[in-house]
Amino acid sequence: MRRLVGLAFACAWAVFAPLSAHAQAPYPSQSIRFVVPYAPGGLPDTVARIVGQHLQERVGQSVVVENRAGGGAAAAVGALMGAPADGYTFIVTDGGIVSTNPALFKQLTYNPKDIIPVALLGRTPMFLASHPSLPASTLREFVDYVRAHPGEINYGSSGVGSIHHLSMEALKAALHLNMTHIPYRGTGQSVPALLGGHVQVIFAAYPSIAGAVDSKTIRLLAQNGEGHWFQAPDVPPVSDLVPNFDLATMVGLYARPGIPQPILDKITAEAIAAANSPAAEKQMRAAGIEPAGGDAAALDRALKREIAKVNEVVKTAGIEPQ
Numbered sequence: 001m002r003r004l005v006g007l008a009f010a011c012a013w014a015v016f017a018p019l020s021a022h023a024q025a026p027y028p029s030q031s032i033r034f035v036v037p038y039a040p041g042g043l044p045d046t047v048a049r050i051v052g053q054h055l056q057e058r059v060g061q062s063v064v065v066e067n068r069a070g071g072g073a074a075a076a077v078g079a080l081m082g083a084p085a086d087g088y089t090f091i092v093t094d095g096g097i098v099s100t101n102p103a104l105f106k107q108l109t110y111n112p113k114d115i116i117p118v119a120l121l122g123r124t125p126m127f128l129a130s131h132p133s134l135p136a137s138t139l140r141e142f143v144d145y146v147r148a149h150p151g152e153i154n155y156g157s158s159g160v161g162s163i164h165h166l167s168m169e170a171l172k173a174a175l176h177l178n179m180t181h182i183p184y185r186g187t188g189q190s191v192p193a194l195l196g197g198h199v200q201v202i203f204a205a206y207p208s209i210a211g212a213v214d215s216k217t218i219r220l221l222a223q224n225g226e227g228h229w230f231q232a233p234d235v236p237p238v239s240d241l242v243p244n245f246d247l248a249t250m251v252g253l254y255a256r257p258g259i260p261q262p263i264l265d266k267i268t269a270e271a272i273a274a275a276n277s278p279a280a281e282k283q284m285r286a287a288g289i290e291p292a293g294g295d296a297a298a299l300d301r302a303l304k305r306e307i308a309k310v311n312e313v314v315k316t317a318g319i320e321p322q
Contacts, residue, residue, distance in 0.1 A: 027087060027262075027263050027266055028059050028061045028087070028088065028267075029061070030061060030088060031061055031062045031063070031064055031088070032052075032055070032056075032059075032061060032062070032063045032064070032087075032088055032089075032090070032267075033063075033064050033066055033083070033088060033089045033090070034048045034051075034052050034063060034064065034065045034066065034090055034091075034092045034253075035066050035068055035076045035079045035080055035089065035090065035091045035092070036048050036065060036066065036067050036068070036076065036091070036092055036093060037068055037069060037073035037075070037076030037077070037091065037093050037096075037097065038067065038069050038093070038158065038186045038187075039067055039069045039185060039186030039187070039188035039189070040067050040188060041186070041187060041188045041191075041207075041208060042158065042186055042187040042188065042205065042207070042208055043094065043124060043187075043205035043207055043208065043249060043251060043289070044092050044093045044094055044251050045065065045067060046205075046207040046284075046287050046289065047092060047121050047122045047251040047284070047289060048065045048092035049065050050280050050283045050284055050287075050289075051092070051121055051122075051253075051271060051274050051275050051280060052064075052065055052092075053280075054274035054275075054277050054279060054280045055270055055271060055274040057274075058270050058273060058274055059270055065092075066079070069185055069186055070185060071109075072101055072105060072108075072159075072160075072161060073093070073096065073097040073101060074108075074109045074110065076091055076093070076097075077091070077097060077109070077110045077115070078109070078110075080115075080254075080255075080256050081110065081114065081256050083256065085256060085257065085258030085259045086259065086263075087255070087259045087260070087263035087264070087266075087267060089256070090118065090253050090254060090255050090267070091115070091253070091254045091255075092121070092251065092252070092253055092254075093251065093252070093254065094163055094249045094250065094251055094252075095249075095250060095252070095302070095303050095306045095307075096161065096162060096163060097110075097112065097115055097254075098112045098115050098254075098303055098307070099303060099306040099307040099310045100161045100162070100163065100166065100310050101161060102307075103161075103307075103310050103311050103314045103321070104160065104161040104314065104319065104321055104322065105161070105321060105322055106321045106322065114256065114257050115254050115255075115256075116254060116255040116256065116257060116259075116264070116296075117252060117254060117296045117299040117300045117303060118252070118253040118254055118255050118264060118267060118268050118271065118296055118299070119252060119253040119267070119268045119271040119272050119275070119293070119294065119295060119296065119299060120250060120251075120252050120253075120292050120293065120294035120295070120298045120299040120302060121251050121252055121253060121271065121275045121291075121292065121293065122250070122251045122275065122284055122289045122290060122291055122292050123248055123249065123250040123251070123289070123290050123292045124205055124206060124207075124225075124229075124248065124249055124251075124288055124289045124290060125205075125223040125224050125225030125229055125237075125248040125249070126163060126164060126167050126203040126204060126205055126223065126224045126225075126247070126248070126249060127203065127204060127205070127206060127209065127220050127222070127223045127224075127232070127235065128142075128167075128171075128201065128202075128203055128220070128221045128222040128223065128224070128238070129194060129201065129202055129203075129204055129209050129212075129213075129218045129219065129220055129221070130142065130194075130200060130201045130218065130219045130221055131194055131195075131197050131199070131200050131201070131218065131219075132217065132218070132219065133197060133200070134153075134200045134201065134219075136219075136221065137219060137221075138221060139221045139222040139236060139238065139240070139241060140241070142201070142221050143175050143177065143241070146177045146178070146179060147176070147177065150178035151178050151179070151180065153179045153180070153200050153201065154179065154180045154181075154182050154198070154199040154200055154201075155168050155179050155180070155181060155182065155199055155200065155201045155202060156182050156183075156184055156190040156193045156194060156198075156199035156201075156202040157181060157182070157183050157184065157190060157202065157203070158183075158184060158185070158186050158187050158189075158190055159183050159184065159185060159186070160181075160183050160322075163203075163247060163249050164187075164190070164202060164203040164204060165181065165183065166247065166310060166313050166314070166317075167203040167224045167247045168181070168201075168202075168203055169181075169313060169317040169319060170242075170245065170247060170313045170316070170317060171238060171242070171245075172317065173313075173316045173317040173318075174241075174242040174245065174316075175241065175242065179201075182198070182199050187204055187205070187208040190202050190204065191204060191208050191209055191212070194212075194218060195212060195217060195218065201221075203224060205249065205288070205289075206229075206231050206232070206287065206288025206289070207287040207288055207289065210287065210288060213232075220232055220235045221235070222235060222236055222237065222238045222240075223235050223236075223237055223238070223248075224237070224238050224245065224246070224247045224248060225237060225246055225247075225248030226239065226246045226248070229288070230285070230290070231285070231288040232288075246309070247309060247313070250292065250299075250302050250306070251289075252299045252302075252303075253267070253268075253271050253299075255267075264296070268295055268296055271293070272293035272294065272295065273293070274293075275291050275292070275293035276291055276293035
């Protein structure tokens, strides 16, 4: 009997020990997916790829960046919510899915409260860039020209409700400008539209327009953050004409509900370390991005400030939720 019982325990150990070892495997034990709700080439995509590169060096697992543009971030959020709550799928994005979309759309395919802040990764202003055909080399000259040609200037954006769109609408409302909005699906489309002269002006993050700035095929007139930016210190902030104007963009890492807190704590710490590493900082600064590695609480505070600003812009600009 003792031999039979011993044999039974031995068999049970042989069957369940591998399962137990698998269940307790250290996190992460497989590839991590960063979903970006925009086309390749924009600010969130750039941050996702830089941080992802250095994160995978730290954790020993690959980080795959997956672009899911369109649908007001519905496709990206759907990918996040449809993934298991195991800490292997995250969204890297600006605050639009939490701050902007609720202010612009009466109905969403997701609940913004289900988007969990994980880590603050970087921030950057959006630059007001114009086509050389526009006879304005300063923000004041641009304002004067638009006022003298009401309705004749087309401006592009990365889509209705994007920070590019809201920044221009805030500028229009504050300075009483009349321009026509041409929405595109991300900066991968809006920047070529500007270069081709299909629109005369856009707000865009520096990574999206760096090449055009270097080749002098566009002009930088202003930027939507506070103070002067290290990448382009000669470009004045919009706040020189509009006091307290600040719609600089932050990029963060977000998760779905249900992920165990120890896993969230782990990915937060590793993502912050990756974003603040000397190599990542050098890459981000070269792309015009200020590394801003911060924890979930820091991202949550920044989101609350952004929500207040976005609601004010929507109200001031008279944008009706659709």
